[in-house]
Amino acid sequence: MTVDPTWLVSRPPAVVESGGIVLARAAEAHVDGLTAAIQTSLPELMRWLTWPFDGFGRDDTREWLRHADEDWAAGRDFAYTILDGTAVVGSTGYTNRVGPGWLELGTWVRTSRAGEGFARRTTGMLVDIARDHLPEVDGLVIHHDVAHGASSAVARAAGFTRVAEIDPGPDRPFQQTREAVWRLHLRRTAEGNQ
Numbered sequence: 714m715t716v717d718p719t720w721l722v723s724r725p726p727a728v729v730e731s732g733g734i735v736l737a738r739a740a741e742a743h744v745d746g747l748t749a750a751i752q753t754s755l756p757e758l759m760r761w762l763t764w765p766f767d768g769f770g771r772d773d774t775r776e777w778l779r780h781a782d783e784d785w786a787a788g789r790d791f792a793y794t795i796l797d798g799t800a801v802v803g804s805t806g807y808t809n810r811v812g813p814g815w816l817e818l819g820t821w822v823r824t825s826r827a828g829e830g831f832a833r834r835t836t837g838m839l840v841d842i843a844r845d846h847l848p849e850v851d852g853l854v855i856h857h858d859v860a861h862g863a864s865s866a867v868a869r870a871a872g873f874t875r876v877a878e879i880d881p882g883p884d885r886p887f888q889q890t891r892e893a894v895w896r897l898h899l900r901r902t903a904e905g906n907q
Contacts, residue, residue: 718788720813721849725791725842734834736793736842739781739804743794746801748774750823757824795822795835802826805835807843807853814851816843820867832863836871844899855895868895 727738737743748771751758758765784790792806803822811817818839822831836855843850855873857864868875873895880891 716810716812718809721788721809721816721847723847723849724785724788725807725846729793729838729842731838731841732834733797734802734831734838735796736805736835736838737796738785739778739792739794739806741775741778743801744771744774744778747778747794747804750801750803754821754824757827758821762821793835795820795831797826797831802831805832805839807839811854814849815854816847816850817854817856819855827863832867833870836867840871840897840899851900852896852898854897856892857895859891859893865893868893871897873897 729736739747748769751765751769751774755765755767755769781790781792785792788809790806790808792804795802795805801823803820803826805818805820807816807818809816818836820832820835822829840853843853853873855864855868857868859878865875874897875893876896877894878891879894
């Protein structure tokens with residue numbers, strides 16, 4: 714399924730800071746930090762995600778950043794670099810592939826910083842950004858490998874409700890395993906649900 718991103722007119726802020734964590738729109742300035750974070754985390758990233766590969770390097774990060782810039786402008790994706798001071802901790806953001814009114818969240822944290830609460834805190838920041846800056850967004854979705862317990866804990870802590878366990882479909886050809894699906898309604902619907 715291809716989603717027409719034009720339903721989303723508003724854009725999130727380029728930089729958000731909360732409690733010492735900075736989410737900065739992914740940019741060329743982050744190329745070295747992102748590349749190092751990916752390279753030192755490849756075994757874990759390759760276990761849970763489909764885009765990392767052996768030999769991932771600076772040119773691959775640059776290409777991803779080029780696409781991230783185009784996607785932000787078009788409303789397809791909104792990628793942030795997670796910063797702790799000036800140190801790159803990982804990446805997070807929204808993907809506009811669910812359908813009008815909904816954005817999917819995704820986060821990865823470099824292995825050496827896992828377990829420090831960055832995924833939980835950045836997910837909360839993304840929820841707040843959507844509520845405060847993206848009025849067209851009715852809700853958020855998280856998809857993750859059913860075996861990834863840390864992702865379940867992050868979704869639960871952010872107030873998401875697990876609504877399904879699904880096989881990957883033709884709209885998600887990159888997914889190789891069953892997925893847990895979590896949803897969080899941000900706005901009141903006509904029926905009064907939240």
